Amino acid sequence: MSANSSIFKQGENCWVTSTASYATPLIDCANYYKALHASIVKAKHSIFIVGWDIDSRIRLLRGDEEEQSEAPSVISDLLAWKAEQNPELKIYLLRWDSSLAFFAQRELWAKEVWDEKTPDNVETVLDDTIPMGGSQHQKIVVIDDEVVFSGGMDVSTNRWDTRDHPVESEERNGPEGEYAPLHDVQMVAAGPVVKDFAELVRWRWLRVAETQPIAIREDAKNALDSPLPEAWPQMFDPWFEKIDCALARTIPFMDEVEPVQEVRHILLDLINEAENVIFIENQFTSRQEIAEALNRRMKACPSLHIIVVSSYEPKGKFECEAFWASRIDFKKILEKDVDPSRIIMTYSSIEDQKGRKAYKRIHSKVMSIDDKYLVIGSSNLSNRSMTLDTEIDTVFFGNTPENSRQIARVRDDLLAEHTGRELDAVSELMKSENPAKALMEGQIAHGYVLTEIHDEVFTDQSGINFFRSLSDPEEPLMPAISAFGNATPLRNPRRRTIMIGIGVIALAIFAGLLILATNSISWLSTENINAFLEKSRGTYFALPTVLLVYLVGGFVFFPVTVMSLAVAAIFGPVWGPIYGIMGALLSSACMFGLGILAGNAGLKKLGGPKIEAVDEKFRNSGIVGVAAIRMLPIAPFSLVNLVAGVSSIGLLPFLVGTFLGMFPPMIAKGLVGDSITQIFRNPSPETIGYLVGGIVLWGLMIWGSQKFAKYYQKRKEKQKAEGEECAVS
Structure with missing residues (x-):
């Protein structure tokens, strides 16, 4: 040549x-x-x-x-x-x-x-x-x-x-x-x-x-x-x-x-x-x-x-x-x-x-x-x-x-x-x-x-055949599928398929753990929680007992409304909301910390743009946004805590927003819970009136929070637009 x-x-x-x-x-x-x-x-x-x-x-x-x-x-x-x-x-x-x-x-x-x-x-x-x-x-x-x-x-x-x-x-x-x-x-x-x-x-x-x-x-x-x-x-x-x-x-x-x-x-x-x-x-x-x-x-x-x-x-x-x-x-x-x-x-x-x-x-x-x-x-x-x-x-x-x-x-x-x-x-x-x-x-x-x-x-070559077949193969890991005389190679699973599969598995594991907890923990029921709280009423252990109930209830995703009504029914319309908000804040902080760990471990990446969108809302709305979410029953209490931990919002603004969003409705729940107790003990037009009034007050607070959240969001968007116009000019 x-x-x-x-x-x-x-x-x-x-x-x-x-x-x-x-x-x-x-x-x-x-x-x-x-x-x-x-x-x-x-x-x-x-x-x-x-x-x-x-x-x-x-x-x-x-x-x-x-x-x-x-x-x-x-x-x-x-x-x-x-x-x-x-x-x-x-x-x-x-x-x-x-x-x-x-x-x-x-x-x-x-x-x-x-x-x-x-x-x-x-x-x-x-x-x-x-x-x-x-x-x-x-x-x-x-x-x-x-x-x-x-x-x-x-x-x-x-x-x-x-x-x-x-x-x-x-x-x-x-x-x-x-x-x-x-x-x-x-x-x-x-x-x-x-x-x-x-x-x-x-x-x-x-x-x-x-x-x-x-x-x-x-x-x-x-x-x-x-x-x-x-x-x-x-x-x-x-x-x-x-x-x-x-x-x-x-x-x-x-x-x-x-x-x-x-x-x-x-x-x-x-x-x-x-x-x-x-x-x-x-x-x-x-x-x-x-x-x-x-x-x-x-x-x-x-x-x-x-x-x-x-x-x-x-x-x-x-x-x-x-x-x-x-x-x-x-x-x-x-x-x-x-x-x-x-x-x-x-x-x-x-x-x-x-x-x-x-x-x-x-x-x-x-x-x-x-x-x-x-x-x-x-x-x-x-x-x-x-x-x-x-x-x-x-x-x-x-x-x-x-x-x-x-x-x-x-x-x-x-x-x-x-x-x-x-x-x-x-x-x-x-x-x-x-x-x-x-x-x-x-x-x-x-x-x-x-x-x-x-x-x-580095190696004595003991596992070469197994690892080589997976990491350095000459042929696809799965043989082609033959149909109608044509061979079709199996593809790598799509990213979306993989992510959906991971999500389904995670949800199944979570649901299984909840079912296991419900069946394994004999006292995890409304009746047993009420009895547990009832025993602590009038003792020095009242507040620690309430905190423990909220803490454990938060980790197993027990409904916070049920816990709040139970606490109000047992401790009354004054101490019930006070104890309840303290328990809710403790549970929020702990689940928030768990969310931080989950986010650092890859949940932010796993959620991708969806998590980023929630993160953006938390970051933009701050304390008022958290308060609005707390007033509106749009997501489980513990889930909101976890997502907040994954997001970029700080712990202190999150807890302040939680307090502002949960304490007023908790007062209403206190009236409802206490009224239910009084109805069972001494039914009368007065106790029934308290119950109806509490429910109406609760509904008004939810309606008002919706209006306030929309007003605040529009105002913030308007201020942002005006700021951008000033920057351009």
Whole structure:
């Protein structure tokens, strides 16, 4: 094969062959997010974002850049700002639907959140077409059909980091707190290849969204000789110009779609082209077929060296036994009957002068073959990336001497980051007789260094078959269903189905506990509570007894009205309401605290926009809103307490509102309860009149609270509108 021709075979080891007029790597997330922000700000026609995740909370800019930017930094605010500025701009967000396994990190109600935060020209769909066990793993952004971003990075949590990867960073803060240094690689390109990406994202969109085909812009400037497009992030100069490339996909078996394993085929073909150095930077190395191909090529080509950089420690049991245990086998296969000095499988870590340690998490998916080929994509060297997930890799070919030099530069630049060296120093080391060995020698103390992996410290591989079958499968977890001669793959359960299922289970458990409590606690009845309270009347234990009844009654959702009437009937129209309100406040505070714990444990996330709407009402209405809710019998007493704890309202305003809302009706209930007692003891027109009067007073208070709440809400909205008008003027 000619040195000027590539191994690309369209329809065999790649989807399409193309050319990038301009391309450059974006190393680590701070650079990618900065570039993405700049391109979004310049967008005029369309924005497509396809991802494993698209999190509305992510800040694209940090520090001075964030403070000085006229455009919002948070991705949802930025897209809403662009969409409102230009109603003709169309924004399409396609995110993987299934996310139960990533509950702690991902927005469960992503579509509802995006729909609420953005105007109508921003459309969001969740991709639920992936077969059971697979994921939507492509990470693509196409802007104006002129600029494309693709690689290993999503707009997601626990991704942002700078190239120096400090041991500690306040900006590396995710849902579970500060996370370790994280490394990733994306590429940005312009030219003819953008049209291919534009076709791909539209194909994915039409598979999920109920819409008409979306035409690619005919006037898009993506010809080979076009200048840098306007949406190009100007702070990043192109490293490559007019470079040949190919796009390789993994597409699993889906409805009416034949599976595609172009990524698998192109990687095997690339390995067979290697002569000097294969550099691999990947999150996972578990695919034995790749290890076997590398081993064969090393035996066939004695001058070949292999450098692998991955992560140090696994996250959780599944990752440990599925991927780290598999990495042990990968390494054994790779090194079999080969001089071990020609191979290094490593991780990058640092111990600074203060003795603080950090292990860099590798999330990138990069491979270089000498200075001839460079892969930047979304595919891990795993079983699922070769067969089950949706993937897209861009393979660049060094078709000119300058582009070949730039491929080597990308490799050397990444190794310089991992070893704490200067770029020129790494370039010299890579020219040595044994570059793998040279890299490991003479590394600088207190900077990042490469260390050989020894995964046996994490796992003895005892559970590899079980965990691998769930976390790194080659086939869907459930077989396809055959009907009328056609096989239909079972999909991952939809997010909405999962959430409804969780809700039904939670309600069933709660109802079962209430039934169990009612049947198991013999005194949990109106008659026994009355008898229990009656025994305490006239003793020092009267108030503690009432407090205990309200406290226990609150936890088992016993009706507060029944308790209030019982207390009033036993302790009279004066002390009854006083004792009752004290018990109600104690029960409210305890259930409020339980709500705080539930919210922190994930109830806020589980409830999504619905909980946020209730939270907003509590926050806006404050004490008066709580008082109105207390006067109106619209929700169980204990449920209101729990929801308030989940919301953002403070405990003191909540208790003040509870007092103002419950004490006046409790006085009315006191008259009713005491009147009922008097009727039983001494029926007369007077006692019956007290009963009727109490009921009428109770009803009037409910009616009055409704009127007052509506009046207060209208007044507050009017004041808010006037304030906004003043701000505008």
